[in-house]
Amino acid sequence: MEPFQLVLARNFNIWNYAAAICSEERAIEAAKRWLLIPSQTPRCPSCGRPMNAETNTNYKLGFRWRCRRAGCNVIRSPLKGTFFERSNVSILNTMRLLLHFFRKDKVSQAARDVGVTRKTAIQIYHYLREVCEVAEAHDRDMIGGDNDIVEVDETHLYTNKYHRGRLLQRQTWSFGCISRLTKKIHVELIPNKNRATLDPIIQQNVRQNSYIMSDQHRAYMGVHLRLGMRGHSSVNHSQQFTAGTVNIPVDPSLGIPVPGSSNVRCKVHTNTIERQWLELKRQCRTCRSQRRLKWYMGEYMYRQNILKSLPSDAARFRRLLRDIHRIYPGLGRHGISIRNCRCRPTCPRR
Structure with missing residues (x-):
C-alpha cells in the first residue's frame, strides 16, 4: 500500500502502517507525501534566490x-x-514512534518495539504532546450556548500518600468546564480557587447565556449574574451527587422534555466533569515536571475535542499529520502558535 493511500484507507491499522x-x-517518501518534509526548493533566507541541493551520503x-x-x-x-529537526533518530524510527503515540501506547512499549532507548521515546512523545497543545489552543473555540449546559469544577491533581514519592508542587490545582451537548472540554492549571481566578477563565471559554452547573464552592455563587449566564444550579457534594432536577430551555437531548412547554427537565449534577477528571489524572x-504538565493537559484536550469528533482512525491520523505540518511547515515558513501567530492575517491568535 502506498503511503498516501494508507491514511485514506478505512482499515488503517498498525499492520498496514x-x-x-x-x-x-519509504519513511522519507511518506514524510514528503504527508508534507512533513517540504519537497519544494526553498529560497535563500539571505538573498532570496533558489538554493541548490548538495548531495552527500552522510546527511x-x-x-x-x-x-x-x-x-x-x-x-x-x-x-x-x-x-524531524528536533529528532536525533532516523526518520523511520520517528515515524514509528509517531504511530505509537497516536495509539496511546506506553513509552516503554514504544521504545521496545521501535528499538530505541526509553529516553529517546520520551523525548519524541514530549514533542508530539507539544504539537497537540499548540494545535488545540490555536483552534480552540468557546463551549456552551443558548441551548447548552456547562459543568464547571476544580480538582487537585497530585497528592503524595504518606508524604512519600516525587511531588511536583504542594498544591497543583486544575479548573475545567465541559459542555453536556458537545462534550468539548477545557482544562487548565490555576494558582488558587478564588473568584478572581475562576471568573476570567469562565468568561473566556464559556459562551454567554449558557446554563452553569457546579458544586457549592463559594467562588461560584452568583456566577450567572456576574458573567451574563442564563442560570446557575449547584449540588452539595457533602450530602449527595445529584440535586434533583431543573426545568430549563435547553436542547431536548439533555433531559426529558416537559409536556406543553419548551423547557427540558435536566438533572443537576457535575458527574460529567468529574468523570473527565478521572481520565485526566490517569x-x-x-x-514528573510542572512545566510539561500543560503538554499532558493539551494532549488530553486535543484528543477529546478534536480527534474524538472524527469518524475513523485514518481521519484522526490525517488530522495529527496536518497539525504537525501546520506547526512545523519547513524552512522559511511560519507555523501556527498560541501567541503572535502569523498563519493568516485574520488569525484570532495574531
Missing part, C-alpha cells in the same frame, strides 16, 4: 541546501523547520 513504512527510504536525507550565489554561501538542512500520572 508497518507494511507501508518498512525502510528508511540524513542524503543532501543539504546551499546557496551558490557569490558572497552568500548559506547552508541549510532540508529538515530545518520541520518536526493520563498525567507519569508526568
Whole structure:
C-alpha cells in the first residue's frame, strides 16, 4: 500500500502502517507525501534566490541546501523547520514512534518495539504532546450556548500518600468546564480557587447565556449574574451527587422534555466533569515536571475535542499529520502558535 493511500484507507491499522513504512527510504517518501518534509526548493533566507541541493551520503536525507550565489554561501538542512529537526533518530524510527503515540501506547512499549532507548521515546512523545497543545489552543473555540449546559469544577491533581514519592508542587490545582451537548472540554492549571481566578477563565471559554452547573464552592455563587449566564444550579457534594432536577430551555437531548412547554427537565449534577477528571489524572500520572504538565493537559484536550469528533482512525491520523505540518511547515515558513501567530492575517491568535 502506498503511503498516501494508507491514511485514506478505512482499515488503517498498525499492520498496514508497518507494511507501508518498512525502510528508511519509504519513511522519507511518506514524510514528503504527508508534507512533513517540504519537497519544494526553498529560497535563500539571505538573498532570496533558489538554493541548490548538495548531495552527500552522510546527511540524513542524503543532501543539504546551499546557496551558490557569490558572497552568500548559506547552508541549510532540508529538515530545518520541520518536526524531524528536533529528532536525533532516523526518520523511520520517528515515524514509528509517531504511530505509537497516536495509539496511546506506553513509552516503554514504544521504545521496545521501535528499538530505541526509553529516553529517546520520551523525548519524541514530549514533542508530539507539544504539537497537540499548540494545535488545540490555536483552534480552540468557546463551549456552551443558548441551548447548552456547562459543568464547571476544580480538582487537585497530585497528592503524595504518606508524604512519600516525587511531588511536583504542594498544591497543583486544575479548573475545567465541559459542555453536556458537545462534550468539548477545557482544562487548565490555576494558582488558587478564588473568584478572581475562576471568573476570567469562565468568561473566556464559556459562551454567554449558557446554563452553569457546579458544586457549592463559594467562588461560584452568583456566577450567572456576574458573567451574563442564563442560570446557575449547584449540588452539595457533602450530602449527595445529584440535586434533583431543573426545568430549563435547553436542547431536548439533555433531559426529558416537559409536556406543553419548551423547557427540558435536566438533572443537576457535575458527574460529567468529574468523570473527565478521572481520565485526566490517569493520563498525567507519569508526568514528573510542572512545566510539561500543560503538554499532558493539551494532549488530553486535543484528543477529546478534536480527534474524538472524527469518524475513523485514518481521519484522526490525517488530522495529527496536518497539525504537525501546520506547526512545523519547513524552512522559511511560519507555523501556527498560541501567541503572535502569523498563519493568516485574520488569525484570532495574531
